[in-house]
Amino acid sequence: MKTNTDPRSPSLSEEELNENLELWALLEVIYQKYGYDFRNYTYSSIKRQLKRRMEAEGIQTISHMQHLALNQKELFHKLVSDFYINVTELFRDPSFFKNIRSHVIPILKSYPSIKIWHAGCGTGQEVYSMAILLMEEGLFEKAHIYATDVNTEALNKARQGIYSIELIKEDTHNYFESGGTESLSKYCTASYGNVIMKSEIKKNISFFDHNLVTDNSFGEMNLIFCRNVLIYFNSELKQRSVRVFWDSLCHKGFFCAGANERLLGEENEALFDVFDDKNKIYRKKEAA
Numbered sequence: 113m114k115t116n117t118d119p120r121s122p123s124l125s126e127e128e129l130n131e132n133l134e135l136w137a138l139l140e141v142i143y144q145k146y147g148y149d150f151r152n153y154t155y156s157s158i159k160r161q162l163k164r165r166m167e168a169e170g171i172q173t174i175s176h177m178q179h180l181a182l183n184q185k186e187l188f189h190k191l192v193s194d195f196y197i198n199v200t201e202l203f204r205d206p207s208f209f210k211n212i213r214s215h216v217i218p219i220l221k222s223y224p225s226i227k228i229w230h231a232g233c234g235t236g237q238e239v240y241s242m243a244i245l246l247m248e249e250g251l252f253e254k255a256h257i258y259a260t261d262v263n264t265e266a267l268n269k270a271r272q273g274i275y276s277i278e279l280i281k282e283d284t285h286n287y288f289e290s291g292g293t294e295s296l297s298k299y300c301t302a303s304y305g306n307v308i309m310k311s312e313i314k315k316n317i318s319f320f321d322h323n324l325v326t327d328n329s330f331g332e333m334n335l336i337f338c339r340n341v342l343i344y345f346n347s348e349l350k351q352r353s354v355r356v357f358w359d360s361l362c363h364k365g366f367f368c369a370g371a372n373e374r375l376l377g378e379e380n381e382a383l384f385d386v387f388d389d390k391n392k393i394y395r396k397k398e399a400a
């Protein structure tokens with residue numbers, strides 16, 4: 113039995129050990145019955161989501177949840193949607209986008225064409241943020257953005273590009289902090305309490321399914337974003353994903369991780385250079 117939190121670790125209390133074993137069984141059952149593989153996600157985040165769902169549904173034990181998830185498809189789908197944490201916003205971590213604008217964009221400007229991959233794009237705000245930035249820097253026409261996620265529900269929302277007007281108001285602050293000087297309303301139209309991203313901004317973006325647990329590299333990307341995704345993976349799955357990204361980048365391509373994610377462990381020092389440590393921007397080097 114291989115888990116990211118070794119259930120037999122001597123530091124665990126008996127209660128924690130039992131909980132980990134129940135969780136291990138739940139994830140195995142979900143995989144065997146439905147094919148969704150969360151077995152290499154970090155137990156800490158899976159447990160947090162699971163406990164929240166159990167509380168909302170009035171379920172007392174993980175084994176009871178296992179029984180219900182096996183027999184009630186609707187509950188199972190809620191659980192899957194909880195495990196794929198879709199929290200995001202436009203220009204999330206504005207200082208990150210500010211640094212992309214001031215340090216990465218000038219390098220991209222010298223390329224004849226630009227390919228960008230957002231892996232784990234969620235409901236799309238990160239993708240539209242980058243599209244807006246490219247437009248403002250005069251690079252949108254020569255760029256193509258590939259936006260992928262494993263969660264088809266999130267991906268459909270990303271494709272539609274429809275967001276609550278209230279959320280956009282909150283994100284406007286991020287946009288200005290990231291160095292934006294226009295009004296976000298330039299890029300979307302208001303409709304019944306929502307905003308819809310304009311078709312001009314969608315035209316160079318392709319959305320499709322890609323699962324970092326099973327799928328492989330594609331394309332020769334100049335820039336890859338995988339932000340706030342790796343943090344939910346154990347070291348084995350994180351390492352698999354990092355390899356996929358390395359394989360998908362062109363020579364000296366950029367890789368961007370989330371604010372609380374670290375790419376460089378010893379095993380990755382041969383694969384990437386640090387470009388901006390604070391903002392978690394890395395650059396591919398040819399592996400020895």
Ligand SMILES: C[S@@+](CC[C@H](N)C(=O)[O-])C[C@H]1O[C@@H](n2cnc3c(N)ncnc32)[C@H](O)[C@@H]1O
Nearest residue numbers: 196197200232234262263323324325339340341
């Ligand atoms: C917290 S969101 C991050 C969204 C965006 N990148 C950001 O930073 O705001 C995490 C996303 O990772 C996706 N995800 C989780 N597991 C994945 C996997 N195995 N393959 C691809 N995407 C995955 C989830 O569906 C979710 O949309």
